[in-house]
Amino acid sequence: MSIAVQSFTLSNGLFVTLSEDHSAPIVAVNLWYHVGSANERPGRTGFAHLFEHMLFQGSANVGANEHFELVQRAGGTLNGSTWLDRTNYFETVPSHQLAIALWLEADRMGQLLPAMTQGKLDTQRDVVKNERRWSVDNQPYGTWWERVPAIGFPPEHPFHHSLIGSMEDLSEASLHDVEQFFATYYTPDNAVLTIAGDFDPSEARALVDKYFGQIPRGAGKPPLGDMSVAPSFGEPRRLVVEDEVMLPRIYLIFRAPVFGTEEHYDASIAGAILGMGKGSRLTRTLVREQQIASEVSVFTFDLAKGADLLVIDVTAQTGVDASILERAIVQQVDAIHERGVTHAEVERAAALIETQFTIAMQSAGDRADKLSMFATYFRDPNLVNAQSERYRKVTAARVSRFARERLGSDNRATLVYVPREVEPADQNLTATSAKST
Amino acid sequence: MMAVLNPRPEPTAPRDYQFPRWTRNSLSNGLQLVIAPVRRLPIVTLNMLIDAGAASEKRGEEGVANLTARALVEGTTRLSGFDLAERFERLGGSLDAGASWDFATLTTTVLSERLQDAFALFSEVLRSPGLPEREVLRLRTERLAGLLQLRAEPRGLADEMLAHFIYREASRYALPEDGSATSVARLGLAEVQAFYKARYKPGGMTLVVAGDVDADTVIALAEQTLGDWPPGAPDRTSADDQAARSTRAVHIVAKADAPQSEIRLGHVGLPRTHPDHFPVMLMNAVLGGLFSSRINLNLREVHGYTYGAFSVFEPRRQAGPFYVSTAVKSEVTGDAVREILLEIDRIRSEGIGSDELSLATSYLDGVFPIKYETTAAIAQALSALVVYGLADDYFDTYRGAVRGVTIADVLTAAANHLHPEALQLLVVGDPAVVGDPVERLAFGPLSVYDSEGTQLSG
Numbered sequence: 001m002s003i004a005v006q007s008f009t010l011s012n013g014l015f016v017t018l019s020e021d022h023s024a025p026i027v028a029v030n031l032w033y034h035v036g037s038a039n040e041r042p043g044r045t046g047f048a049h050l051f052e053h054m055l056f057q058g059s060a061n062v063g064a065n066e067h068f069e070l071v072q073r074a075g076g077t078l079n080g081s082t083w084l085d086r087t088n089y090f091e092t093v094p095s096h097q098l099a100i101a102l103w104l105e106a107d108r109m110g111q112l113l114p115a116m117t118q119g120k121l122d123t124q125r126d127v128v129k130n131e132r133r134w135s136v137d138n139q140p141y142g143t144w145w146e147r148v149p150a151i152g153f154p155p156e157h158p159f160h161h162s163l164i165g166s167m168e169d170l171s172e173a174s175l176h177d178v179e180q181f182f183a184t185y186y187t188p189d190n191a192v193l194t195i196a197g198d199f200d201p202s203e204a205r206a207l208v209d210k211y212f213g214q215i216p217r218g219a220g221k222p223p224l225g226d227m228s229v230a231p232s233f234g235e236p237r238r239l240v241v242e243d244e245v246m247l248p249r250i251y252l253i254f255r256a257p258v259f260g261t262e263e264h265y266d267a268s269i270a271g272a273i274l275g276m277g278k279g280s281r282l283t284r285t286l287v288r289e290q291q292i293a294s295e296v297s298v299f300t301f302d303l304a305k306g307a308d309l310l311v312i313d314v315t316a317q318t319g320v321d322a323s324i325l326e327r328a329i330v331q332q333v334d335a336i337h338e339r340g341v342t343h344a345e346v347e348r349a350a351a352l353i354e355t356q357f358t359i360a361m362q363s364a365g366d367r368a369d370k371l372s373m374f375a376t377y378f379r380d381p382n383l384v385n386a387q388s389e390r391y392r393k394v395t396a397a398r399v400s401r402f403a404r405e406r407l408g409s410d411n412r413a414t415l416v417y418v419p420r421e422v423e424p425a426d427q428n429l430t431a432t433s434a435k436s437t
Numbered sequence: 438m439m440a441v442l443n444p445r446p447e448p449t450a451p452r453d454y455q456f457p458r459w460t461r462n463s464l465s466n467g468l469q470l471v472i473a474p475v476r477r478l479p480i481v482t483l484n485m486l487i488d489a490g491a492a493s494e495k496r497g498e499e500g501v502a503n504l505t506a507r508a509l510v511e512g513t514t515r516l517s518g519f520d521l522a523e524r525f526e527r528l529g530g531s532l533d534a535g536a537s538w539d540f541a542t543l544t545t546t547v548l549s550e551r552l553q554d555a556f557a558l559f560s561e562v563l564r565s566p567g568l569p570e571r572e573v574l575r576l577r578t579e580r581l582a583g584l585l586q587l588r589a590e591p592r593g594l595a596d597e598m599l600a601h602f603i604y605r606e607a608s609r610y611a612l613p614e615d616g617s618a619t620s621v622a623r624l625g626l627a628e629v630q631a632f633y634k635a636r637y638k639p640g641g642m643t644l645v646v647a648g649d650v651d652a653d654t655v656i657a658l659a660e661q662t663l664g665d666w667p668p669g670a671p672d673r674t675s676a677d678d679q680a681a682r683s684t685r686a687v688h689i690v691a692k693a694d695a696p697q698s699e700i701r702l703g704h705v706g707l708p709r710t711h712p713d714h715f716p717v718m719l720m721n722a723v724l725g726g727l728f729s730s731r732i733n734l735n736l737r738e739v740h741g742y743t744y745g746a747f748s749v750f751e752p753r754r755q756a757g758p759f760y761v762s763t764a765v766k767s768e769v770t771g772d773a774v775r776e777i778l779l780e781i782d783r784i785r786s787e788g789i790g791s792d793e794l795s796l797a798t799s800y801l802d803g804v805f806p807i808k809y810e811t812t813a814a815i816a817q818a819l820s821a822l823v824v825y826g827l828a829d830d831y832f833d834t835y836r837g838a839v840r841g842v843t844i845a846d847v848l849t850a851a852a853n854h855l856h857p858e859a860l861q862l863l864v865v866g867d868p869a870v871v872g873d874p875v876e877r878l879a880f881g882p883l884s885v886y887d888s889e890g891t892q893l894s895g
Contacts, residue, residue: 001478024477024810025451025454025806026806026807061445064738065729065734065738068729069796072727072728072799072800073795073799074448074799074803075800075802075804075805075807076803076804076807077807092807093803093807094451094452094806096448096449096451097448097803099446099447099449100445100446100448103443103445103446106443122741123738123739123741124741125741126741126742126766127737127738127741127743127744130697130741130742130743130744130765130766131744133697133764133766134697134744135744137697138591138696138697138699138764139590139591139592140586140589210443211443245586246586246588246589247585247586277522277531278510278518278519278531279519279522279523279526279527284519287575288518288519288572288575291575294578294579294582315582315586317578317579317582318578318581318582318585344527348523348526348527351527351528351529352526352531354529354548355529355530355546358479358548359480359546359811362477362478362480362810362811362812363810364810
């Protein structure tokens with residue numbers, strides 16, 4: 001499998017990648033802005049994400065809600081997402097609609113502010129507060145999203161604070177903040193654009209020049225705060241949270257090498273050996289053999305600056321105490337830390353990851369997003385074609401070394417969710433069973 | 438900033454698109470094959486459809502379909518569950534099984550170079566599952582843990598409870614697809630073995646294959662591994678889909694101090710095979726199916742009540758539910774329900790504008806090729822065709838059928854298939870906050886329940 005890659009940079013600094021593939025008459029447009037929650041100033045947590053919402057509220061030549069409508073009318077799908085260090089916007093459209101997708105993205109990159117109003121900001125603030133209630137506050141374990149980075153990075157670190165933001169900070173966000181954030185970060189030299197799918201490269205290039213070429217370069221963005229952290233936590237960290245949950249859940253968090261490094265591939269394979277698929281160590285032992293866990297997953301945040309986080313996430317089986325579950329997880333991590341992994345385990349993990357990657361690369365939108373990612377972090381979208389090879393090169397010796405160096409007790413942070421003690425029910429209510437079950 | 442003079446561009450000429458060509462074949466024992474060679478990337482999806490869905494369960498055994506499907510991948514008579522998983526995963530695939538209302542599936546996607554080995558294991562799992570008691574009981578415990586988790590998960594709880602209030606007790610649809618705590622607790626190895634024996638027969642199976650492989654190879658592999666499976670077919674079944682009530686009622690599931698209310702408004706919808714499928718699809722797209730739909734724009738973009746709101750007609754062989762779903766800040770629960778009801782009334786009385794219809798039509802028409810980028814999506818589409826018995830040219834005529842729907846069709850569909858008088862309103866939220874505003878809607882008789890479904894008042 002080889003993905004076509006052709007890149008160039010406009011004079012205003014916009015880095016563009018074209019990836020032709022004519023197997024279906026569709027084309028994906030994908031923009032990454034190199035800004036995320038890490039760039040927020042104190043007192044404005046959640047602003048990068050709120051700002052993402054504002055980008056769907058129209059621009060100089062696009063009415064409120066028209067962005068969604070025009071793409072859907074063109075037969076396309078679209079969305080955006082915000083992460084700790086980047087924000088992306090993307091649409092997949094029938095290939096004959098490429099121009100409208102590019103025009104819409106250029107209009108909001110070049111001329112967002114004329115469309116911004118206090119009323120739109122107030123509405124999106126309410127929408128985002130509801131998003132917070134929906135995904136964090138009214139969801140069992142929902143606060144893990146902000147607790148894991150908070151425990152994984154020191155308080156002054158740009159990755160420490162909440163991405164979705166606090167209700168108070170969201171309330172404080174003003175139109176002035178919108179103007180400043182836009183001027184500082186939403187500039188062509190702080191963005192990459194990828195077009196993937198069915199298009200003619202010279203026509204696409206002409207459209208990019210026409211729509212994006214005249215957008216002025218930015219004045220440069222302030223540097224992020226100090227990103228550097230020690231490779232390990234040094235001392236054990238631990239937080240126990242009482243929540244509206246029925247079963248205990250444990251997150252075991254490790255500081256990990258940054259995304260893109262050789263060692264990060266070792267970390268991914270180690271994570272897959274521990275928790276990917278039914279053949280993984282944690283699933284085999286905790287779910288199948290000991291029957292003390294109901295769900296297991298292991299993942300990384302894929303952070304390309306400072307340090308990444310490798311996270312083990314295990315939910316208890318009914319009736320199993322958090323301390324028993326925690327001991328069993330630690331035992332498995334100790335085993336790989338002390339005795340390493342086998343060649344067969346590495347092979348299994350690499351085969352699963354390779355298939356997953358190939359599956360994802362069928363989609364023009366996923367291809368475009370990966371190309372934008374490698375372009376944003378490393379100015380090298382061609383890295384997309386090196387992934388399978390880099391995973392295949394990982395050896396048992398490398399993964400064992402990673403486990404020895406990084407998965408020891410000096411580099412573990414534990415976040416435990418336990419069910420809140422319930423108050424006794426009101427005895428005055430007459431209870432009659434309404435369910436037939 | 439300079440003014441950009443570029444006018445809004447027009448589309449160029451559209452390029453042709455054809456849904457992948459596919460063929461039907463069968464083995465002598467009755468097992469059907471649907472094969473779509475798609476040569477984009479070197480991967481293949483296998484999707485075995487088994488006439489062993491939740492709707493075919495006997496009363497009192499709700500959940501056995503899912504338990505049986507999941508037990509399939511827990512080992513064969515030859516391999517332990519771990520050995521099976523390990524072997525399959527070394528081929529780079531994961532073997533997944535589950536049951537939905539109308540069928541059970543065993544599915545995987547693997548690199549085409551590993552298809553032969555994967556196919557052999559896939560067939561072994563179907564024909565000679567070990568169904569080890571220890572694993573069956575573990576899966577049962579896991580399902581019970583999932584149901585327990587639901588008590589604290591407002592979204593899932595709302596979906597589960599809504600079905601219970603929409604369908605009558607005799608309907609299988611009143612209980613969750615994977616069974617309830619009571620029914621699952623009663624299941625054991627004997628029920629799983631009996632269900633497997635009764636329903637896992639080649640005459641009730643269709644293997645759907647999409648990806649980098651030719652039909653002859655698939656037919657040969659199927660003959661080799663499944664061809665000598667003795668013939669037989671499961672009994673035909675049909676789910677009861679009758680409503681619990683013909684008039685409105687309000688059901689509040691109490692969750693003290695909830696910062697948000699999960700709202701559901703619904704009633705019995707229509708079978709997937711109903712002739713009004715396309716007009717209803719377009720009507721629902723305008724009402725609440727799209728981001729730019731009336732309900733979402735009203736609740737989210739005009740009022741800021743919610744992160745999102747949608748409506749759906751769930752496709753099933755018999756009449757699945759129609760419902761509107763959203764989560765709103767507790768204080769605006771009553772207002773949000775009022776707006777949803779207004780939108781339902783409005784689409785029935787006033788119909789829709791031509792710009793609204795053209796948005797929905799051009800979206801559904803245009804997005805068609807985008808939906809089928811992956812082998813899994815193609816296999817899934819063909820699976821729906823098989824399960825619902827859609828015409829063989831369904832995907833070739835789909836876009837024309839979408840474009841053929843008129844404003845009058847949509848109005849008729851809204852009048853015939855939205856039943857505001859029969860809507861059930863469910864709110865999972867804080868009764869102290871939502872009780873009065875909901876009562877003031879004068880929607881219907883109000884009952885309050887706890888998260889177990891036990892009625893507290895009303």
